[in-house]
Amino acid sequence: MPLTDEDLRNLLADTESDRVERTVSTSDTAKFAQAICAFCNDLPNSKKTGYLIVGANDDGTLARVKIDDALLRVFGDLRQNGKILPPPMLVVDRRSLDGFDLVVVEVQPSQLTPIRYEGRVWIRVGPRKAVATAEEERRLTEKRAHTLGKTFDTQPCLASSIDDLALALFTNEYLPQAVAEEVLRENGRSIQEQLASLRLYDLTSDKPTNAAVLLFGSNPQYFFEGDRIQFLRFNGESMTDAIANDKSISGALVTVIRDVETLLELNINAAPVFVSPMREEMRADYPRVALRELVVNAIIHRNYESTSPLRVNWFSDRIEIQSPGGLYGEATPENFPKINAYRNPVLAEAFMKLGYANRYGYGVQRAQAELQRHGNPPAKFEFDSNYVLVSIPKRSTT
Numbered sequence: 001m002p003l004t005d006e007d008l009r010n011l012l013a014d015t016e017s018d019r020v021e022r023t024v025s026t027s028d029t030a031k032f033a034q035a036i037c038a039f040c041n042d043l044p045n046s047k048k049t050g051y052l053i054v055g056a057n058d059d060g061t062l063a064r065v066k067i068d069d070a071l072l073r074v075f076g077d078l079r080q081n082g083k084i085l086p087p088p089m090l091v092v093d094r095r096s097l098d099g100f101d102l103v104v105v106e107v108q109p110s111q112l113t114p115i116r117y118e119g120r121v122w123i124r125v126g127p128r129k130a131v132a133t134a135e136e137e138r139r140l141t142e143k144r145a146h147t148l149g150k151t152f153d154t155q156p157c158l159a160s161s162i163d164d165l166a167l168a169l170f171t172n173e174y175l176p177q178a179v180a181e182e183v184l185r186e187n188g189r190s191i192q193e194q195l196a197s198l199r200l201y202d203l204t205s206d207k208p209t210n211a212a213v214l215l216f217g218s219n220p221q222y223f224f225e226g227d228r229i230q231f232l233r234f235n236g237e238s239m240t241d242a243i244a245n246d247k248s249i250s251g252a253l254v255t256v257i258r259d260v261e262t263l264l265e266l267n268i269n270a271a272p273v274f275v276s277p278m279r280e281e282m283r284a285d286y287p288r289v290a291l292r293e294l295v296v297n298a299i300i301h302r303n304y305e306s307t308s309p310l311r312v313n314w315f316s317d318r319i320e321i322q323s324p325g326g327l328y329g330e331a332t333p334e335n336f337p338k339i340n341a342y343r344n345p346v347l348a349e350a351f352m353k354l355g356y357a358n359r360y361g362y363g364v365q366r367a368q369a370e371l372q373r374h375g376n377p378p379a380k381f382e383f384d385s386n387y388v389l390v391s392i393p394k395r396s397t398t
Helices: 005-013 029-041 069-080 134-145 167-178 181-185 191-197 210-216 253-267 288-301 345-353 363-374
Strands: 020-023 050-054 090-097 100-107 120-125 128-131 228-234 243-250 270-276 279-284 310-314 318-324 380-383 387-393
Touching: 005 020, 005 050, 005 090, 020 029, 029 050, 029 069, 029 100, 029 120, 029 128, 069 090, 069 100, 120 134, 134 191, 167 181, 167 191, 167 210, 167 253, 167 345, 210 253, 210 345, 228 253, 243 253, 253 288, 253 345, 288 310, 288 318, 288 345, 288 363, 288 387
Parallel strands: 020 050, 228 310
Antiparallel strands: 050 100, 090 100, 120 128, 228 243, 270 279, 310 318, 318 387, 380 387
């Protein structure tokens, strides 16, 4: 239920509450993000909503601040820009109380703790916030372990052990991107605890999660038969035409994505296009960024319990990407891509941290924008209960 004016007055007056952060700043996005992160983590496990109130002093009195649409957009951006991971659940409300304008941000406790802002875990300690200690992070990890309804990638891979991970990939390539440098310098935790804090290890079963095996496994395909990308390039517009290139890519996803990027770039063709009587330009048949966005989207959202590979079929007039598994959760053909539920949220978070995605839920929209900018027709999507098929038309070079 929405807050009444009386509820809001009570929150403002309770200066000792660990559920309220007040600020008169309208530009300190780091302060906003730290407060949101701390409420998401809900270290006391109160399971109650936290409130960030912009337009109030620390003592609960109201202040004259400028509330405009640009400030409201800041909070929408914090929800999706990948600096708070996993992304928070927020409700942003513009309010007026006793003649003063306020922004009230309601933050729901997360079931996927610990939540990080720019690699740091923030918590509430009474009425103030602080960076979590290693022991407090451990408590947040254990709290998450009791959460019901785990997604596939957060579940332990029971047939595996830590020896099945290429740990150098984790410690050298991923960990520095996921955790702030000063936190790493102070880190005295075991490798299992480090993995667990990022939802990559289940301490209860003493097993890596499915996400860890997929991202850093020395042989992920041993555990997930369909974990490969099958690339076929045809000389014509049909699968009955001769195959010009046949390649299968498998292994840890942190290396697979680099191999896929290289393969896509090698297959993009450029041709001279008339610009003026005195000038021609070389223009590619597909924009590299759009292809990467759509392949990354398929890798993140595919069903890894399927034995089918992710297929990339490159025809003379189009590219088709077929991903095992239909739409997930609240996503439907009618609301796609505006509503985007994550079958594999840890994989989505990992690709965000590694720089292969810029914002949550915007990969398809960004790809469509790049295709339009490049002169390609829009990508078309076909949905089935067992797969999602995206068809990317070739750009005309005439």
